[in-house]
Amino acid sequence: MIGCYTLFKKEMARFGKVWFQTVLSPIVTAMLYLMVFSQVLEGRVEVFDGISYTEFLIPGLLMMTVIQNAFANSSSSLIQSKTLGNLLFILVAPISTLQIFLAYTAAAVARGLIVGLGVLLIALLYVEVPVYNFGIIMLFAISSSAVLGALGIIAGIWADKFDQMAAFQNFIIVPLSFLSGVFYSIHSLSGIWQTLSHFNPFLYMIDGFRYGFFGTSDVPVGTSFAVVIVSLTVLSAICYRIIDTGYKLRQ
Amino acid sequence: MTTPAVSIQALHKNFGSVQALKGIDLEIEQGEFFGLLGPNGAGKSTLINALAGLTRPTSGSLKIMGHDVITNYLEARRRLGVVPQEVVFDPFFSVREALIFQSGYFGLTKNDLWVDELLDTLRLTDKADANMRSLSGGMKRRVLIAQALVHKPLVVVLDEPTAGVDVELRKSLWRFVQSLHKSGHTIVLTTHYLEEAETLCDRIGIIDHGKLITLESKQELMSRGLGQKLTVSSNSPLPDVPTELQRKIVNASEFQLELRLRREQDSVIDILDQLRAANFQIDDIGVETDSLEDIFVQLTSEQAL
Ligand SMILES: Nc1ncnc2c1ncn2[C@@H]1O[C@H](COP(=O)(O)OP(=O)(O)OP(=O)(O)O)[C@@H](O)[C@H]1O
Ligand SMILES: [Mg+2]
Numbered sequence: 001m002i003g004c005y006t007l008f009k010k011e012m013a014r015f016g017k018v019w020f021q022t023v024l025s026p027i028v029t030a031m032l033y034l035m036v037f038s039q040v041l042e043g044r045v046e047v048f049d050g051i052s053y054t055e056f057l058i059p060g061l062l063m064m065t066v067i068q069n070a071f072a073n074s075s076s077s078l079i080q081s082k083t084l085g086n087l088l089f090i091l092v093a094p095i096s097t098l099q100i101f102l103a104y105t106a107a108a109v110a111r112g113l114i115v116g117l118g119v120l121l122i123a124l125l126y127v128e129v130p131v132y133n134f135g136i137i138m139l140f141a142i143s144s145s146a147v148l149g150a151l152g153i154i155a156g157i158w159a160d161k162f163d164q165m166a167a168f169q170n171f172i173i174v175p176l177s178f179l180s181g182v183f184y185s186i187h188s189l190s191g192i193w194q195t196l197s198h199f200n201p202f203l204y205m206i207d208g209f210r211y212g213f214f215g216t217s218d219v220p221v222g223t224s225f226a227v228v229i230v231s232l233t234v235l236s237a238i239c240y241r242i243i244d245t246g247y248k249l250r251q
Numbered sequence: 252m253t254t255p256a257v258s259i260q261a262l263h264k265n266f267g268s269v270q271a272l273k274g275i276d277l278e279i280e281q282g283e284f285f286g287l288l289g290p291n292g293a294g295k296s297t298l299i300n301a302l303a304g305l306t307r308p309t310s311g312s313l314k315i316m317g318h319d320v321i322t323n324y325l326e327a328r329r330r331l332g333v334v335p336q337e338v339v340f341d342p343f344f345s346v347r348e349a350l351i352f353q354s355g356y357f358g359l360t361k362n363d364l365w366v367d368e369l370l371d372t373l374r375l376t377d378k379a380d381a382n383m384r385s386l387s388g389g390m391k392r393r394v395l396i397a398q399a400l401v402h403k404p405l406v407v408v409l410d411e412p413t414a415g416v417d418v419e420l421r422k423s424l425w426r427f428v429q430s431l432h433k434s435g436h437t438i439v440l441t442t443h444y445l446e447e448a449e450t451l452c453d454r455i456g457i458i459d460h461g462k463l464i465t466l467e468s469k470q471e472l473m474s475r476g477l478g479q480k481l482t483v484s485s486n487s488p489l490p491d492v493p494t495e496l497q498r499k500i501v502n503a504s505e506f507q508l509e510l511r512l513r514r515e516q517d518s519v520i521d522i523l524d525q526l527r528a529a530n531f532q533i534d535d536i537g538v539e540t541d542s543l544e545d546i547f548v549q550l551t552s553e554q555a556l
Pocket of ligand 1: 251266269270271289290291292293294295296297298336
């Protein structure tokens with residue numbers, strides 16, 4: 001267990017050393033979104049009854065930031081260690097497959113939560129956000145960032161080059177997280193787009209998370225949680241399998 | 252019988268269509284100092300990577316102190332320290348951080364004393380807090396050695412640890428490895444330098460095209476008649492070679508004579524004295540120590556017979 005914990009600490013230290021890039025810069029990005037969208041849309045759009053647009057926006061923006069950073073953490077750490085060759089230090093150590101998976105995922109969750117907390121603190125200067133159920137908020141934040149942490153492990157192991165990684169990020173993670181109802185309620189979308197949105201797992205993460213703040217959501221919160229847990233189970237199983245077989249790691 | 256430190260059976264490894272290892276059987280006893288030699292691309296690193304679990308064998312089994320490196324990898328890895336051929340490092344951390352993390356990966360939380368000792372022995376103390384990036388190549392290599400030893404592994408495997416390392420450092424590295432050996436560690440090393448293998452190893456295995464073509468003690472290998480080549484040249488025509496030296500002639504021309512010497516038996520000085528006594532006017536001499544290549548030429552031609 002010490003091995004697993006050390007790997008987790010090492011992963012934390014890794015992003016901590018470049019906190020400007022890994023923590024501060026995503027917080028600034030999220031704040032820019034918040035400022036621009038709330039300036040433009042505040043007062044014009046009301047998604048949920050009695051909730052201002054800025055209030056509505058904050059949970060979605062938070063969750064988008066949390067999951068994007070969780071993904072970025074495990075994926076970039078793995079592809080870097082792989083290309084620099086220093087993954088060797090972990091591969092020769094007596095750390096089990098499960099422990100490797102847990103350490104990388106936990107660090108991804110931690111990075112997601114830290115960045116999310118930063119965004120939240122600054123957003124609170126802006127507008128007060130209600131909290132309907134703190135437990136649900138944390139449950140969705142942790143499970144969703146774990147899903148993205150696991151996905152990051154898969155992408156980091158699969159990608160041979162940084163541009164493949166960038167493609168994964170730019171063509172899958174960013175669009176899916178953008179089109180998941182961060183800026184709008186899916187009920188405002190027309191037929192086909194609304195149907196398509198239901199295939200986007202990120203929608204459930206954001207919708208469930210938002211439920212924790214407002215107590216209302218587009219999709220029943222239980223459904224959202226089930227989708228997140230199923231995604232987590234499937235991706236964890238894939239992770240376990242590829243780490244255990246040594247796919248691309250132990251040629 | 253005690254458990255062998257390393258036990259390899261029918262090891263095959265293919266990379267696509269490349270057969271890097273074609274059935275290796277090898278046992279290394281505890282406390283042995285074993286040298287693995289072979290030309291570029293012979294399969295030495297592949298063998299070592301398979302031991303370390305860095306590469307998955309296509310078939311066959313590998314055990315470290317009786318623990319299978321795949322089915323019982325946790326136990327096997329606790330007993331093995333590997334210094335890889337290529338210098339790799341984590342640019343995020345300092346030397347000490349790298350060593351403390353590595354200790355942690357092996358389950359050791361309070362390892363500072365040993366880490367300090369390693370830093371001291373490998374002369375890295377004044378670089379302990381420097382970022383890995385700022386180290387020279389030789390220093391990085393020493394950190395790799397330290398990283399392989401944080402958990403005091405019973406079996407230490409070094410893949411060409413002296414490649415690209417200056418003479419001074421090479422000597423001090425060998426002293427260090429020898430002291431590890433004396434304190435009971437089993438050592439396996441690969442090298443291209445026969446002299447190194449000769450001075451250090453008890454037993455030598457030569458691998459070529461993925462096969463172990465020789466496995467013998469140093470004495471056996473040395474008694475194969477390897478040694479030096481002495482070339483004597485003169486500006487005036489050379490007289491007849493004394494009869495006792497006749498059988499050592501490799502090549503003789505009017506102005507030049509090449510003799511093959513056995514390292515253990517012949518002294519260059521004595522032979523030069525004998526030549527001079529036979530009226531040789533020697534203007535120039537050259538001494539060439541047999542290289543690994545000469546051994547290969549000899550061994551591979553033997554194999555061909
Ligand atoms: N990852 C890999 N993918 C494909 N082929 C590989 C890989 N690693 C090694 N090989 C091939 O396997 C063979 C053995 O290589 P190996 O690195 O074990 O040689 P070596 O004896 O260590 O050589 P050197 O003295 O140059 O270090 C070579 O033909 C090499 O090209
Ligand atoms: Mg090699």
